[in-house]
Amino acid sequence: MTKLETLFIMLENNFVTARTKVLCVIGYPIEQSMSxxxxxxxxxxxxxxxxxxxxxxxPINLSIAVKGFRTFNITGINVTIPFKQKIMKFLDEIEPTAQKIGAVNAIKNDEGYLIGKNTDAEGAMKAFLDAGYSISGKNILLLGAGGAARAVAYVMAKEANKIVIANRTEKKALKLANELKKHFNTNFEGKSNRASVLKKESEKADILINTTPVGMYPNVQSSPLNTEFLHQDLIVYDIVYNPLETKLIKDATEKECRTIGGLDMLVNQxxxxxxxxxxxxxxxxxxxxxIIEFLGIK
Ligand SMILES: NC(=O)c1ccc[n+]([C@@H]2O[C@H](COP(=O)([O-])OP(=O)(O)OC[C@H]3O[C@@H](n4cnc5c(N)ncnc54)[C@H](OP(=O)(O)O)[C@@H]3O)[C@@H](O)[C@H]2O)c1
Structure with missing residues (x-):
């Protein structure tokens, strides 16, 4: 290799050039993104x-943004709140799992042909299994029925014994439970997140998963579950990653539950x-x- 070639490679590896490929995340707001x-x-x-x-x-500019991916030849795009569902109709192809989940959080631009994928589901499952926990035959209490809840429910449904979805808007929990019943033989129930429901369902659960933003920065003193409802046999999985240790995780640790926070899911997806x-x-x-370094010094 000539000196010039070596220099060129060094430049290419250290500088943004006219050939640099662009990846991005879109959302509204986006300032909180760790991506x-x-x-x-x-x-x-x-x-x-x-x-x-x-x-x-x-949000009014979403379709223009998608045109921009093609116009500016953006290679890969992450999609976050509030676009994970809304963006699907603008894409050329949706991978089957993302289609079933009903949400896309990653897009690949193959010469103007946009393919949507859901990596939240796989990322959530991998983080849980890597932590040494198992889903097989377990009863799950899932808090929330939004985009992340859909991804978590679909990926865990095959192996779980039962998933109870408890959501602030009960009809969304019922809708998701009914959809899941069409694809899996597992038991599903959709419920409200009233304290009486959460008390009863957490007693019967092996795994509690929070997919609501409750406890997320700046509302770090909030928890989606009353501390009294936590018991030692629960595995508590909070997908919120900012703060790294949410109030729910702190409470669960005090009650000697096994816990897992949202950072590993984020990194895996x-x-x-x-x-x-x-x-x-x-x-x-x-x-x-x-991310730990960044959140530590923020
Ligand atoms: N770790 C990761 O990699 C990762 C990946 C994705 C998402 N997340 C986190 O997961 C959270 C949810 O994201 P998402 O995309 O699923 O959002 P989303 O689609 O907007 O859904 C939010 C869900 O939380 C419920 N909720 C919102 N505010 C609530 C409150 N104050 N009390 C009770 N329930 C409430 C909503 O209930 P309603 O139906 O009643 O509105 C809905 O079911 C966010 O904090 C996000 O940062 C983490």
Missing amino acids: PIMHNAAINELKLDFIYLAFNIH GAIAFEWWTNKKPNVNLMKNK
Whole structure:
């Protein structure tokens, strides 16, 4: 290799050039997103000619944003609140699992052909299993019935014995339970999140999963479940990752429950999308540590 070639490779690995490929996340708001931090850390370590940005897209501009992905040849896109469902109709293809879940959180742009995928589901499951826990034959109490709840419910439904979905808007819980019944033989129930319901259902549950934003920064003193309803036999999974230790996780630790926070799900869903876009396996520990570092100094 000539000196010039070596220099060129060094430049390509360290600078944004006219050939740099763009990855991004869209949402509204977007300032809270940790995705640029973890993805750029992985890009830098692998010395890839990519950059990962974040765009705050007003909901009225969603269709224009999707046109922009094609116009500006954005290679890969993450989608967050409030677009995970709304974006589906603008895409050329939706992978079957994302279609069933009814939400897309990652898009690949294959020369203008946009493919939607759901990596939240796989990311949530991987984090749970990697922590050494099992779903098989378990009774799950799932708090929330939004986009993340749908992903978690679909990925865990095959192996669980029963999933009770408890949501502030009861009819959304019922709707999700009825949809799930069409695809799986597992027992499903949709309920409200009234204290009396949560008390009864948490007693019978082996696993409690919070998919609501309750407890998320800045409302760090809130918890989606009354502390008294926690018991030692529960595994408590809170997918909220900011703060890293939510009030629910703190309460559960005090009650000697086994716990898992939302950071591993976040990193896993990101790593799956990263590999899909770049064909390279990112360093998940590095991605996780960069977020911890960032949240620690924020
Ligand atoms: N760790 C990760 O990788 C990861 C991935 C995805 C999402 N998340 C987190 O998961 C949370 C939910 O995200 P999402 O995309 O599912 O949002 P979403 O689609 O807006 O759904 C939110 C759900 O939470 C319920 N909810 C909202 N505020 C509530 C409150 N004050 N009390 C009780 N229930 C409430 C909603 O109930 P209604 O139906 O009554 O509105 C709905 O069921 C967010 O905090 C997000 O950051 C984490």
